[in-house]
Amino acid sequence: MIKVLVIAPYQGLAEVVKNLRHEDEDLQIEVKVGNLEEGIQIAKAAEAEGYDLIISRGGTASQVEAEINIPVVDIHITGYDMLRVFALLKGLNGQAALVGFPNISRGAATICSILDMNVRSVTISSREEVTKLLPDLKKEGFSVVIGDVVTVRQAEQMGLQGILITSGKEAVLQSFEEAKRLYHSNQKMQAQTAVYADMIERFPQAVVTVNEAGEVIQKNQLFRDQFTSSIVEAPDLQALLKQILTQRQGIWRSVTLQKRSYHAYGYPTSEDKSFVTVLLQPQSLGAAQGVKVRNHVSHIPISGRSRIAEDMRKQLKQYANLEEAIWIEGEVGTGRMMFACNLHFETFGQQAPLISFDCSVVSMKDVSGYISSKNQLLPEKATIVFQHVHLIKDDEQSALKSLVEELTAKYTVILLSDGSVRTRMKEGRFDQALFYSLPAVTIQIPPLRERIEDIQDLAQAFIARNHMNYGYEAIGLRPEALEPLLDYDWPGNISQLKQAIDKLMIANNQSYIEKSDVETMMSDVTKETTMTMHNALPLEGTLKDMERAIIEKVMEQENHNQSKAAKRLGMNRTTLWRKLNS
The missing domain is CATH 3.30.450.20 (PAS domain)
Structure with missing residues (x-):
């Protein structure tokens, strides 16, 4: 049974409840009399004693509800209650005024109009207004005041006749039904809250x-x-x-x-x-080898005025918020990761991390463990980047494909590779479905030698960043100092150019970098590149084998464009085709 305490603001209501409390078998009802502050103390004691809810009326119900944690039901004034009050007025002499809050005064005004009774209806918004209002009503000649317990008591203290708006059988029985409804609703809510609390606790x-x-x-x-x-x-x-x-x-x-x-x-x-x-x-995820978490990715402007640079800026806007995987392809040093970071920033700003997995270091089994819901290592929102996809082992390609399909359902997924993937596909060593079917779009990042006109803007961007971050003296290049930079092929692309600018700024203590400084530095760069190429190419086999290795390396760098490769190798396309197929 539902254990209920009715706090009656006046004795007459307590008697009505006592007569009705046994009519509902679901309720175990006790009754006590107490108005306002007295009612609050009764309610607090009832809460401590384990009552399920309180039933009261008017101001007492409102004040009790603010002080305790169990549900409180208000016995509302019904039309029947108002009719009983106006019936009592018929035998009384003198002008009458009804004083009450809007829920009473509005209904009273309507009933008075219907019954054609001369009763003024006065609306109050606070209890304090009653004290100021009653003397004014008395001066105006009103002798009867209709209201709740407090209003009637104050009226009688001033020599006015008070008529209490009482609650009849209909209102009390209605409150019993409301008590049951509220109790069961509260029980359901408590059960749900307990489940949620247990979920959070565990x-x-x-x-x-x-x-x-x-x-x-x-x-x-x-x-x-x-x-x-x-x-x-x-x-x-x-x-x-x-x-x-x-x-x-x-x-x-x-x-x-x-x-x-x-x-x-x-x-x-x-x-x-x-x-x-x-x-x-x-943060166990970022500590793993081959895994990096970038928490505060910043936007890095794409420098340059070339058509290529403009197309790259358009692609950022076009592909941000794409809900399918994106493949970014380009030579080492072209800025594949920078482009991925910019895509991430366009989508999330700094509100989510970018998490990268290096396919040349971390196994797909380990990646699967990181993203497992059991481990809870990934945040709710993120960009997932797979780097060096071209270096993934043959036997892990199908696992990568499954992981990307799984992750794309929730995260932004980006794959990065150089141009060798296409060669591996031709040789049957790379899954064509992984490259052609999985990503929604493939973005080509051109090498720096195809956007030479952007070198000036790129160099100035690196100078500005170094000046701001490290306080170096140089703030720009002399116009003629740009010439050696424009004449070089930059096999290491933007990364190599940045390293060159870094070296120039470290060695320079003037406001502008001179041409002679650039020429000296470029001489060292050319030697380093030659040594790197020498060490990178196999010096085994016949001269023909070594020539073949050089041709394949240049073809890879030129994304297998035979015209461009032939131009770099100093031969015509027919000769290049013959050497490739011999």
Whole structure:
């Protein structure tokens, strides 16, 4: 049975309840008389005694509800109650006024109009208004005041006749039904809350909820085991909480707590977004070999005025938020990862991490373990990048394909490779479905030698960044100093150009880099490139074998464009075709 206490503001209501309390077998009803403050004390005692809910009326019900944690049902004034009051007025002399809150006064005015009764209806919004209102009514000649318990008592103290709006049988029985409905609804809600609380308590990550003042409202077992509540005062967490409360959205970032790194995901949880819940996961993912987590990816502008640079900027806007895998192909040093980072920034800004897996180092079995829901290592939102896909082992390609298909359902997935993938496919050593069917789009990042006109802008961008970050003196290149840079082939592409600019700035203590400085540096670069090529090419076999290796290397760098390869090798296309097929 449902254990109910009825707190009656006046004795007459208590008597009505006593006469009706046995009519409902689902309710075990007790009755006590108490108005306002007295009723609050009765309600608090009832809560401690294990009552399931309280039934009361008017101001007493409102004040009780604000002070206790169990449900409170208000006995509403019905049309029958108002009719009984107006019936009592027929035998009374003098002008009458009804004083009450809107829920009473509006209905009373309607009934008075229907019954053609001369009763003024006065609406109040607070209890304090009654004290000021009654003397004015008395001066105006009103002798009868209709209202609730407090209003009637004050009227009688001033010599006015008070008529109490009582609650009859209909209103009481209606409150019994409302009590049952509210009890069962509350039971369901408590059961759901218990399930959710248990889920959070057993959650495999530390969870804490704080309010706008930074006070801990809730924490689960794992949080209690690892931290004290004072951990929310740590600078990293304070910065995260402030950002979430300002932006009113979920934010993912890396934080350091107790000299250990954690992935933290925080989000507003209350309807008015004044509470923040934070999930904390030890940062084991970024510590693994071949795995890197970039928490604060910044936008790096694509420098250059060439058609290629303009096309790349358009592609960023075009492919951001694409819900299918993207393959970025280009030679070493062309900026494949930079382009991937820019795609990530266009999609998430700095609200989610970019996580990269190096296919030349980490196995697909390990990647599968990282993304397993059991381990809970990946955040809710992220960009997943597979680097050096061209170096993946033959027997792991099908596993990579399955992983990408699985991850694409939830994350932004990007694959990076050089041009050798196409050669491997021709040789039957790379899965064509992985390259052609899996990605929605393949983006070609051209080598620097195909966008020579961008070298000036790229060089100036590197100079500006070094000047800002390291305080180097140089702020630009002399116009003639650009010539040696434009004349070079840059086999290492943008990365090699950046290294060259870095060396020039370290060695320079003037505002502008001179041509002679560039020429000296380029002489060293050319020697290094020659030695690298020499060491990279096999010096085994016949001269014909070595020639074949050189041709294949240049063809790879030119993405198998025979016209461009022939031009670099100093031979015509017919000769190149013959040597490739001999």
